[in-house]
Amino acid sequence: MIRQSFNGLFMVAAAIALLNMQPAIAAEVNVYSARKEALIKPLLDRFSADTGIRVNLVTGKADALLARLLSEGVNSPADVLITTDAGRLHRAKTADVLQAVDSTVLAAAVPAEFTDSDGYWFGLSMRARPVMYAKDRVDPTTLNDYEDLASPEWKARICVRSSDNIYNQSMVASMLIARGVESTEEWAEALVANLARDPKGGDRDQIKAVAAGQCDVAIANTYYLAHLLNSDDSNERRAAQAVAIHWPNQSGRGTHVNVSGIAMTRAAPNPDQALQLMEYLVGDAAQTWYAESNYEYPVKLGLGLSPTVAAWGKFKADSVSLSRLGEFNSRAVMLMDRAGWR
Amino acid sequence: MLAAVLNSVHPHPISLAGNWSGRSWAVGVCAVSLLIALPVIVIASFVAQPAGEVWSHLVTTVLPDYVVNSLILAFGVAFGAAVIGVATAWLTATCEFPGRRWFAWALLLPLAIPAYIIAYTYTGTLDYAGPLQTALRAFFGWQHQDYWFPEIRSLPGAIVMLSLVLYPYVYLLARAAFLEQSGSIIDTSRTLGYGPWDSFFKISLPIARPAIVAGVSLAMMETLADYGTVQYFGVATFTTGIFRTWFGLGDSVAAAQLSGVLLAFVFVLLALERWSRSRARYHHGGHRPQSRRLIRLGGGRALAALCVCAAPLLFGFALPATQLLNWSIRTASDVVDGAFLELVVNTVLLAAVTAVFTVMLACFLGYGRRLVPGLIVRAAVRVSAFGYAVPGTVIAIGVLLPFAWFDNRLDALLQVQFGISTGLLLSGSVAALIFAYIVRFFAVSFNAVEAGLAAIRPTMDDCARSLGYTPMTVVRRIHIPMLRGSLLTALLLVFVDVMKELPATLVLRPFNFNTLAVRAYELAADERLADSSSAALAIVAAGIIPVIWLSRSMQRPDRGGK
Numbered sequence: 001m002i003r004q005s006f007n008g009l010f011m012v013a014a015a016i017a018l019l020n021m022q023p024a025i026a027a028e029v030n031v032y033s034a035r036k037e038a039l040i041k042p043l044l045d046r047f048s049a050d051t052g053i054r055v056n057l058v059t060g061k062a063d064a065l066l067a068r069l070l071s072e073g074v075n076s077p078a079d080v081l082i083t084t085d086a087g088r089l090h091r092a093k094t095a096d097v098l099q100a101v102d103s104t105v106l107a108a109a110v111p112a113e114f115t116d117s118d119g120y121w122f123g124l125s126m127r128a129r130p131v132m133y134a135k136d137r138v139d140p141t142t143l144n145d146y147e148d149l150a151s152p153e154w155k156a157r158i159c160v161r162s163s164d165n166i167y168n169q170s171m172v173a174s175m176l177i178a179r180g181v182e183s184t185e186e187w188a189e190a191l192v193a194n195l196a197r198d199p200k201g202g203d204r205d206q207i208k209a210v211a212a213g214q215c216d217v218a219i220a221n222t223y224y225l226a227h228l229l230n231s232d233d234s235n236e237r238r239a240a241q242a243v244a245i246h247w248p249n250q251s252g253r254g255t256h257v258n259v260s261g262i263a264m265t266r267a268a269p270n271p272d273q274a275l276q277l278m279e280y281l282v283g284d285a286a287q288t289w290y291a292e293s294n295y296e297y298p299v300k301l302g303l304g305l306s307p308t309v310a311a312w313g314k315f316k317a318d319s320v321s322l323s324r325l326g327e328f329n330s331r332a333v334m335l336m337d338r339a340g341w342r
Numbered sequence: 343m344l345a346a347v348l349n350s351v352h353p354h355p356i357s358l359a360g361n362w363s364g365r366s367w368a369v370g371v372c373a374v375s376l377l378i379a380l381p382v383i384v385i386a387s388f389v390a391q392p393a394g395e396v397w398s399h400l401v402t403t404v405l406p407d408y409v410v411n412s413l414i415l416a417f418g419v420a421f422g423a424a425v426i427g428v429a430t431a432w433l434t435a436t437c438e439f440p441g442r443r444w445f446a447w448a449l450l451l452p453l454a455i456p457a458y459i460i461a462y463t464y465t466g467t468l469d470y471a472g473p474l475q476t477a478l479r480a481f482f483g484w485q486h487q488d489y490w491f492p493e494i495r496s497l498p499g500a501i502v503m504l505s506l507v508l509y510p511y512v513y514l515l516a517r518a519a520f521l522e523q524s525g526s527i528i529d530t531s532r533t534l535g536y537g538p539w540d541s542f543f544k545i546s547l548p549i550a551r552p553a554i555v556a557g558v559s560l561a562m563m564e565t566l567a568d569y570g571t572v573q574y575f576g577v578a579t580f581t582t583g584i585f586r587t588w589f590g591l592g593d594s595v596a597a598a599q600l601s602g603v604l605l606a607f608v609f610v611l612l613a614l615e616r617w618s619r620s621r622a623r624y625h626h627g628g629h630r631p632q633s634r635r636l637i638r639l640g641g642g643r644a645l646a647a648l649c650v651c652a653a654p655l656l657f658g659f660a661l662p663a664t665q666l667l668n669w670s671i672r673t674a675s676d677v678v679d680g681a682f683l684e685l686v687v688n689t690v691l692l693a694a695v696t697a698v699f700t701v702m703l704a705c706f707l708g709y710g711r712r713l714v715p716g717l718i719v720r721a722a723v724r725v726s727a728f729g730y731a732v733p734g735t736v737i738a739i740g741v742l743l744p745f746a747w748f749d750n751r752l753d754a755l756l757q758v759q760f761g762i763s764t765g766l767l768l769s770g771s772v773a774a775l776i777f778a779y780i781v782r783f784f785a786v787s788f789n790a791v792e793a794g795l796a797a798i799r800p801t802m803d804d805c806a807r808s809l810g811y812t813p814m815t816v817v818r819r820i821h822i823p824m825l826r827g828s829l830l831t832a833l834l835l836v837f838v839d840v841m842k843e844l845p846a847t848l849v850l851r852p853f854n855f856n857t858l859a860v861r862a863y864e865l866a867a868d869e870r871l872a873d874s875s876s877a878a879l880a881i882v883a884a885g886i887i888p889v890i891w892l893s894r895s896m897q898r899p900d901r902g903g904k
Binding site for chain 1: 396399400403404465469470471473475476479485486493495496573574575576578582585586588589590591592593594672673735738739742743746747749750753765766769770848849851852853854855856860861864865867868869870872
């Protein structure tokens with residue numbers, strides 16, 4: 001009798017303890033993000049406010065985070081990995097640190113070309129990498145495809161950043177897939193010969209160099225131009241207004257695009273919360289935030305763009321599978337090494 | 343094997359070792375050195391793996407560029423930092439001219455500016471699209487290619503940028519050496535008919551050479567490990583190559599093999615430094631430094647001295663800091679908030695704790711090397727300095743792998759034995775981060791401590807011991823007062839270096855933990871220079887305080903000099 005009530009008491013105490021522990025265990029999700037803090041934290045804060053789930057964040061370079069995931073192994077605290085390109089997510093999938101996610105919400109929100117076919121990762125926002133030109137010196141009808149930048153008429157007129165950059169690597173990978181090694185390598189060699197200066201600086205630098213007259217065309221991601229157009233600095237605004245966007249390859253495969261994306265790790269200690277976060281990030285509120293605060297394209301269809309971005313009009317995007325860009329990344333880098341693209 | 347190694351150390355009891363036998367010192371020194379060298383050894387072990395297709399691709403395409411550019415950069419910076427550092431150190435230590443006392447500490451200020459930040463500010467001003475060239479074009483009606491203007495984002499540009507922020511290493515160590523030089527040597531040389539130039543080149547400079555070489559080798563190692571500046575300037579070096587191979591080609595083995603080649607560079611560099619020092623081991627005489635008289639400069643020579651000291655300060659600190667301040671005024675209201683204050687506290691605490699640990703370890707190894715003059719101990723201590731020339735990200739991976747391995751093993755063991763899961767104990771903790779900093783910056787503190795110890799003649803120890811002092815008394819009464827300047831130098835250098843450190847912090851830091859450097863970098867890398875300026879300025883400001891404190895305490899010995 002005494003023993004039974006003692007047992008009962010113990011059970012109650014255990015139940016209370018469990019209940020007390022529940023929120024502490026449940027209300028957490030750990031994020032490894034290659035998107036920089038300023039470009040992800042506001043969204044994560046909103047998620048916390050809406051759901052009561054605490055988000056712990058580490059930012060860093062995608063490959064370093066991947067190395068951290070790999071070495072931490074089964075005990076890794078990370079639940080999700082966020083990157084700024086699909087190639088890294090593909091690399092993580094190949095390295096066996098991700099798990100497939102089966103979610104109707106994610107499947108409905110993210111178009112198939114922006115997800116992994118096995119459900120290992122999902123795009124969050126789309127970035128386009130078109131050609132930009134000086135309005136006063138370039139007739140846009142002379143610009144056609146990326147391929148045309150190899151012709152001699154562009155001698156010493158092109159600016160592009162270093163081939164160390166993942167955006168250039170992905171772009172060359174897409175051309176490799178579309179046109180093969182030989183043709184792409186010839187193109188890269190000719191492009192390098194047409195450069196107005198050695199590659200240096202970031203995408204904004206290339207745009208500013210076009211505005212200042214050092215070169216006439218550049219290849220850059222659109223949100224950099226949008227940031228310049230909306231800058232607090234009147235010099236930056238003026239520079240950006242001298243530059244316009246040309247969407248290349250519209251009659252062919254389309255303009256090169258990539259995504260920033262998210263994946264659940266294999267060792268995720270909080271898979272339910274991780275899934276909630278992933279679904280939140282493709283929701284309307286989060287998708288609109290990408291569009292408005294960083295001038296990216298939402299992956300979810302039918303949502304509004306920022307006025308700056310909307311003004312550039314619609315374009316045909318390259319529909320090559322983004323996983324394949326990841327597969328071809330190292331071949332693209334070697335090709336650029338051979339072509340002398342620094 | 344180990345026993346044989348240990349038997350090879352100094353067989354006689356060593357006066358200062360006291361109760362500790364030479365063998366205990368040797369074991370302790372070897373153990374600590376190996377722990378500090380562990381991440382570098384982990385990385386170096388990759389070199390043994392067979393070279394793949396990527397390696398042969400690198401050799402036939404880009405490797406020659408990496409070698410040539412890295413060499414030009416390292417030797418260019420060595421030259422630049424040596425010229426600026428030695429000239430300013432000698433002027434402020436031995437000459438009297440207007441502003442000397444002020445310059446003595448102000449010349450350290452560029453140390454507080456991260457190299458990639460100074461690169462960003464100069465590019466913002468001097469680039470083709472920047473305000474200066476734009477104004478020139480507007481004024482003269484020039485077009486593109488009508489005129490010549492030095493290209494800031496180039497290999498020579500990188501040499502200038504790095505020299506401007508790295509010369510303080512040479513300055514600090516050289517100035518300490520000049521200050522410690524006995525005035526009587528200079529006086530004697532002057533009475534023997536040497537002019538000031540002769541006594542500088544024939545007396546002061548050779549005596550100060552170990553300190554100068556130590557400072558230059560620090561600057562060269564820091565240069566070899568730099569990633570931010572060369573990446574932004576589009577200069578292909580080993581560091582950018584390692585990142586490109588690892589991130590772009592996805593080949594961590596080939597990246598580690600590139601790091602191995604970089605380590606070989608450093609090995610040669612350190613061997614040269616050793617060789618240079620071994621040929622000149624100077625312990626100065628017994629005169630107190632106070633007895634030294636300053637050379638009074640008048641008129642034109644005073645003005646020249648003023649200009650020589652003002653130029654590096656202007657270009658290495660005043661101009662970039664003004665640019666940062668300009669940007670910061672525009673953006674501070676958006677950027678500076680409660681979370682920003684937390685960044686400052688995190689950064690300063692982390693830097694202070696790391697500085698204390700690193701200097702303690704440097705003293706331990708410094709004494710170990712002094713007391714146990716064996717070949718093995720010397721080699722072990724050498725290896726522990728390698729981390730300084732290895733890019734932070736590479737160090738971070740070298741820390742990550744063994745720590746995570748240990749954590750996972752421990753977890754598995756406890757699960758099996760006791761059913762307890764410890765998860766990851768060290769990985770992702772502040773302790774791992776501090777360890778990485780120690781690995782990365784050990785050479786900085788060790789070089790300073792060792793330079794200080796080298797100035798204390800071993801005969802002093804023997805004298806004091808023969809007078810009945812206990813070893814601890816010798817340390818307290820003789821070594822600590824003589825070492826104070828070196829210890830403070832070591833503390834300051836590590837403190838400032840940790841505050842600026844970025845790549846290892848990015849990889850290893852715990853959840854929700856940021857530093858000023860991380861904040862500055864994230865915004866700058868997104869080409870939001872103006873937004874990043876407040877964090878950069880805070881690094882500079884937090885670095886100035888210990889710089890002033892250090893220089894005040896370093897000035898004490900020459901206060902009575904007038």
